[in-house]
Amino acid sequence: MNFINGGVCAAKGFRASGIHVGVKTSNTEKKDLALIVADCDCTASAVYTKNVVKAAPLIISKEHLKNGHARAVLVNSGNANACAPDGEENALRSCRAAASALGLNADDIIVASTGVIGQRLPVEVIENGVGELVTQLSYDGSKDAAAAIMTTDLVMKECAVEFEIGGKAVRIGGIAKGSGMIHPNMGTMLAFLTTDCAISPVMIEKALVDAAKVSFNRISVDGDTSTNDMLSLLANGLAGNDEIIETGADFEVFAYAMNALCVDLAVKMASDGEGATHLITCTVRGAKSEDDAETLSKSVISSTLTKAAIFGADANWGRVLCAMGYSGIEFDPDSVSVTFESDAGRIMVCKNGRGLPFDEDNAKIILMEHDVTIDVTMDEGQGECTCWGCDITYEYIKINGDYRT
Amino acid sequence: MNFINGGVCAAKGFRASGIHVGVKTSNTEKKDLALIVADCDCTASAVYTKNVVKAAPLIISKEHLKNGHARAVLVNSGNANACAPDGEENALRSCRAAASALGLNADDIIVASTGVIGQRLPVEVIENGVGELVTQLSYDGSKDAAAAIMTTDLVMKECAVEFEIGGKAVRIGGIAKGSGMIHPNMGTMLAFLTTDCAISPVMIEKALVDAAKVSFNRISVDGDTSTNDMLSLLANGLAGNDEIIETGADFEVFAYAMNALCVDLAVKMASDGEGATHLITCTVRGAKSEDDAETLSKSVISSTLTKAAIFGADANWGRVLCAMGYSGIEFDPDSVSVTFESDAGRIMVCKNGRGLPFDEDNAKIILMEHDVTIDVTMDEGQGECTCWGCDITYEYIKINGDYRT
Numbered sequence: 001m002n003f004i005n006g007g008v009c010a011a012k013g014f015r016a017s018g019i020h021v022g023v024k025t026s027n028t029e030k031k032d033l034a035l036i037v038a039d040c041d042c043t044a045s046a047v048y049t050k051n052v053v054k055a056a057p058l059i060i061s062k063e064h065l066k067n068g069h070a071r072a073v074l075v076n077s078g079n080a081n082a083c084a085p086d087g088e089e090n091a092l093r094s095c096r097a098a099a100s101a102l103g104l105n106a107d108d109i110i111v112a113s114t115g116v117i118g119q120r121l122p123v124e125v126i127e128n129g130v131g132e133l134v135t136q137l138s139y140d141g142s143k144d145a146a147a148a149i150m151t152t153d154l155v156m157k158e159c160a161v162e163f164e165i166g167g168k169a170v171r172i173g174g175i176a177k178g179s180g181m182i183h184p185n186m187g188t189m190l191a192f193l194t195t196d197c198a199i200s201p202v203m204i205e206k207a208l209v210d211a212a213k214v215s216f217n218r219i220s221v222d223g224d225t226s227t228n229d230m231l232s233l234l235a236n237g238l239a240g241n242d243e244i245i246e247t248g249a250d251f252e253v254f255a256y257a258m259n260a261l262c263v264d265l266a267v268k269m270a271s272d273g274e275g276a277t278h279l280i281t282c283t284v285r286g287a288k289s290e291d292d293a294e295t296l297s298k299s300v301i302s303s304t305l306t307k308a309a310i311f312g313a314d315a316n317w318g319r320v321l322c323a324m325g326y327s328g329i330e331f332d333p334d335s336v337s338v339t340f341e342s343d344a345g346r347i348m349v350c351k352n353g354r355g356l357p358f359d360e361d362n363a364k365i366i367l368m369e370h371d372v373t374i375d376v377t378m379d380e381g382q383g384e385c386t387c388w389g390c391d392i393t394y395e396y397i398k399i400n401g402d403y404r405t
Numbered sequence: 406m407n408f409i410n411g412g413v414c415a416a417k418g419f420r421a422s423g424i425h426v427g428v429k430t431s432n433t434e435k436k437d438l439a440l441i442v443a444d445c446d447c448t449a450s451a452v453y454t455k456n457v458v459k460a461a462p463l464i465i466s467k468e469h470l471k472n473g474h475a476r477a478v479l480v481n482s483g484n485a486n487a488c489a490p491d492g493e494e495n496a497l498r499s500c501r502a503a504a505s506a507l508g509l510n511a512d513d514i515i516v517a518s519t520g521v522i523g524q525r526l527p528v529e530v531i532e533n534g535v536g537e538l539v540t541q542l543s544y545d546g547s548k549d550a551a552a553a554i555m556t557t558d559l560v561m562k563e564c565a566v567e568f569e570i571g572g573k574a575v576r577i578g579g580i581a582k583g584s585g586m587i588h589p590n591m592g593t594m595l596a597f598l599t600t601d602c603a604i605s606p607v608m609i610e611k612a613l614v615d616a617a618k619v620s621f622n623r624i625s626v627d628g629d630t631s632t633n634d635m636l637s638l639l640a641n642g643l644a645g646n647d648e649i650i651e652t653g654a655d656f657e658v659f660a661y662a663m664n665a666l667c668v669d670l671a672v673k674m675a676s677d678g679e680g681a682t683h684l685i686t687c688t689v690r691g692a693k694s695e696d697d698a699e700t701l702s703k704s705v706i707s708s709t710l711t712k713a714a715i716f717g718a719d720a721n722w723g724r725v726l727c728a729m730g731y732s733g734i735e736f737d738p739d740s741v742s743v744t745f746e747s748d749a750g751r752i753m754v755c756k757n758g759r760g761l762p763f764d765e766d767n768a769k770i771i772l773m774e775h776d777v778t779i780d781v782t783m784d785e786g787q788g789e790c791t792c793w794g795c796d797i798t799y800e801y802i803k804i805n806g807d808y809r810t
Contacts, residue, residue: 050731051727052729052730052731052732052734052735052738053726053727053730053738053758054730080723082727083723083726083738083755083758083759083760084759084760116721117722117723117724117726117727117760118722118723118726118754118755118759118760119760120760227723227727227730308802308804308805308806311802311806312805312806314806316521316522317522317523318485318488318522318523318632319522321458321488321522321523322458322631322632324457324458325456325457325458325459326455326456326457329457330457333457333458349523350488353458354488354489354523355522355524355525392709392802394799396713396802397716397798397799397801397802398799399713400709400710400713400714400717401713401714401716401717401719
């Protein structure tokens with residue numbers, strides 16, 4: 001498996017586009033509507049937020065994906081269409097407009113939204129703009145679509161991988177957004193994936209759920225799980241491989257590539273967390289189980305105090321132990337060791353639950369790097385897990401103190 | 406029951422003191438050692454952090470309180486004595502030093518620490534300073550003790566109440582610290598209470614646990630639960646009431662006063678959260694149960710995004726619904742209404758799960774006040790609960806980005 005350039009159009013037979021139609025009223029330069037369309041019918045699946053409050057487009061998309069098939073994905077930024085008047089009706093109107101312009105049925109369309117909660121979706125500007133959006137569809141359109149789903153993201157997020165199944169070259173590609181409100185349970189993030197692999201609806205769902213568990217569900221920006229999170233995958237089968245209909249060698253190759261792609265997009269999200277100046281990777285080894293290791297690692301990367309310490313390049317490892325201690329997992333603190341690492345070096349600061357004397361200046365140099373790793377070892381078992389987060393900064397407060405204006 | 410002036414010396418027969426001995430090395434002006442001493446033996450109880458990683462003084466205090474009695478409380482700030490070399494030995498040495506200076510046994514002493522994790526407690530400066538600390542003991546010493554337990558607190562926290570039991574005037578008073586790392590499960594906070602009530606060890610424990618549940622356990626500053634949290638109560642019986650040995654009318658009067666005192670101290674902690682510019686009160690009414698209402702309310706006041714919105718005086722009520730939605734409680738979002746309130750007015754922004762049109766300028770004026778209330782109503786049952794938190798600010802990041810220097 002190799003990473004290759006490209007995004008949602010890397011796989012055969014997918015076009016995309018992204019334009020400004022007016023959902024974002026404050027800045028007419030910013031794209032706010034994206035479309036991804038397959039050249040032929042696709043098997044399809046999606047994973048949705050676990051928030052009890054679910055945005056209208058998720059409910060409509062779930063309905064449309066009941067048959068395991070779809071042809072296109074329509075996404076607006078600037079308005080979440082959550083807790084909003086006429087939410088489901090407007091999500092459906094968006095689908096109908098796209099379907100009409102594409103010559104498809106409304107239930108061929110997956111729809112998603114991201115932005116402010118509680119305000120009516122200006123569906124009319126979507127209806128008016130979708131014709132132009134279809135005109136702009138292109139096999140080179142991934143970057144336009146990736147730009148159109150951004151909100152407070154600073155970096156456009158694309159990724160693509162290539163591998164072989166039964167001698168056929170297969171690709172998976174995707175775009176994502178989600179700098180803010182990201183959390184382990186698929187907090188607000190959107191990711192739309194496409195593949196030319198031939199794979200059944202049942203197996204596509206399994207691959208998607210498994211990949212989400214080890215990627216998007218292992219990142220956190222601020223612990224808030226949004227109403228709009230969604231991850232979808234369209235598979236058009238144009239790679240010509242024998243359709244994957246069960247677990248086995250072919251599925252494993254596909255799943256491995258899916259996981260790698262999703263981890264790449266997830267880490268890009270964490271790294272581009274709102275206002276973030278550091279990507280924080282926390283690996284816990286030696287926990288009782290992988291689940292325990294995940295809970296411990298998530299607790300560390302979600303700790304506001306740890307995030308603030310990393311922002312200040314302060315080797316305050318006590319906060320790492322503290323966050324593990326309130327994670328809900330039982331363990332012996334006296335078996336825990338903590339090491340900070342980055343491109344600038346590696347320094348152990350705590351061994352067997354007790355602080356080690358260490359060179360504070362050196363620790364600061366290590367923690368000044370953008371990518372910082374917190375390595376935790378313990379002595380409870382073989383469980384191991386890595387989670388990703390980012391620091392909390394003045395800029396985060398600024399962005400979220402006045403998001404709506 | 407009336408609130409009265411005073412703190413930990415408001416009840417008969419308690420002296421206190423607070424001085425600088427050198428645990429805090431960076432600022433010799435700042436007091437760092439506090440002592441509270443009863444004139445006679447007390448029944449006593451304490452509540453400790455639920456963090457798996459427990460600081461050494463908690464372990465020693467628990468040991469000393471096994472018999473349900475104590476005479477004094479010794480507290481240092483500037484060093485948490487958690488995950489530190491020789492932790493338990495140094496906590497015990499602190500107790501021995503205080504006991505020796507007071508002519509008591511080491512197990513008469515409750516000991517607590519707050520400050521940086523992982524560094525050895527400079528117990529020698531405590532041993533050298535405790536004699537002077539005893540010399541300074543005074544029936545007017547509450548403020549000195551309250552000052553000596555502060556870390557990043559800006560406001561000294563004292564409270565006292567007076568009431569009658571069986572015709573006898575009874576008082577409870579206390580001091581507290583805990584602007585940072587406060588969380589529902591008794592996150593880092595210290596509170597030391599004294600009363601002249603005659604009450605048995607069993608009933609004092611019940612009163613303390615019950616009061617913590619509705620006060621300190623219902624506040625959150627940043628979701629981090631510390632290794633050092635502790636709440637203790639000494640009762641010397643000098644009020645002369647018949648000893649409370651069971652539930653009933655007398656206990657109810659005592660418990661009511663305890664709850665009021667603890668809520669007052671807890672709200673003071675939330676209001677003085679690190680860097681906070683707003684006290685946020687969230688009341689949820691109409692949940693299935695009080696526990697559900699508490700979980701929902703805590704989720705709202707703990708949401709980083711809600712905290713950032715209040716910092717920016719932004720009526721972004723969608724984040725309130727969003728936080729309720731990921732709290733883990735099931736409910737019908739279409740039954741939820743949200744109102745913001747302060748001394749400047751009251752404005753409903755969401756009714757039955759949908760945004761209402763509202764005057765943004767007026768909402769901003771309401772949210773610019775220091776004390777802001779988020780009133781949530783739903784239609785699931787009779788459960789009601791109020792929790793307290795604070796906003797997240799630039800100053801919070803600044804304080805916690807470089808706490809150790």
